[in-house]
Amino acid sequence: MTQDVKLYKTAFALALFTIIYNVAEGIVSTYLGFEDESLALFGFGTDSFIEVISGLGIAHMVLRIQKNPESDRDRFERTALKITGTAFYILVVGLVVSSIYNIWTGHKPLTTLWGVIISSISILIMWTLVWWKRKVGRELDSAPILADANCTMVCVYMSIILLMSSGVYELFKIPYIDSLGTLGLAYFAFTEGKECFEKANSDKYCCCD
Template sequence: MPMITGMEKDRLTRRGLRLAWFIVVWDLIEGAVAITAGLIANSTALIGFGIDSAIEVFAASVVIWQLRAGAASRLRPALRMIALTFYALAAYVVFEAVRDLIAQDKAGESLAGILLNVAALIVMVPVALAQRRTGQALGNPVLVAQSTETWMSNYLSISLLAGLGLNTVLGWWWADPVAALVVAGFAAWSGHEAWKEAGEHQAEHPGGS
């Protein structure tokens, strides 16, 4: 990575903080709408998406905590905290989706859920791109990991649109819990990547925390 000046680093850090704060505000609203729509439609995938929004709020808060300090010692614990939230999401969604498949618990139609995920893709794809570019320019793995989480949320939107659309148009009730399992797979993979990144940081900086 090319060296950057102190002024450029400050500018990139401010941009990273603005992106993180935007995610906090967006995901608080998105999560409330998703969970409400999921409860109304009895949709595990939508509820899981809402919980993912809450996890993204926490992860963005971790980014804010790390960027404000500007301390390399905070990189490893920040990455580990983000990884644990991914694992928690994966475990919850797998449990709920398998339960719904076994019980054949049918989700209702959710136009609000479909519209929410379309809006999420329109808004968050540019945010994910900006996060990754900023994190790479800063050489900050926590911000890059947060961008991966934002991309994961975008993938979840696509899988949820497929599941909700099939349920609404064709009545395929099982598409919703199957889409939820896709959510869990992305969450587990992202958790593994963040945890591995934390281990690599520890190996490169054995004296750090």
């Protein structure tokens, strides 16, 4: 087995792990977010489910470029990107409307402790994935894999927002901080949706730089 084949197998394994992790994170986060009435945690979990769709496209992409590194996006990847982008836009609307409603009504979560725990775990795992994907991408000199690593950084940013908003609320019980954190998540969801449609309509791979 050549070194390149081993690296592509690693890239595919990382893509599969990302999908599995996002499914688990989505289930846990949406459940606990609903139970604790934390909109930020619930929105974070919903975003994880959308990342699963994106992850399927990435896994397919790795298999494609392994066969032909010079090939362009195929129909499956472009469709996955459009579906992902649409889902992100729908999520943005839901998060913004819900945040405004919570601020208007003065709603506060019961607790945001789980937001602190889940976001801390997510930062550690996602940062490790970014490092590993960049390592594989550099060794293969693969722009698509490096672009995927850069896009995974958005998950780190969103986890940091959840950690900050959950941590501040849990410590100081500042009103509306959970809703403000949710608006921060909505911003990154919007940028992700925009980038999905841009990539679906071109063959460029750079993103989230």
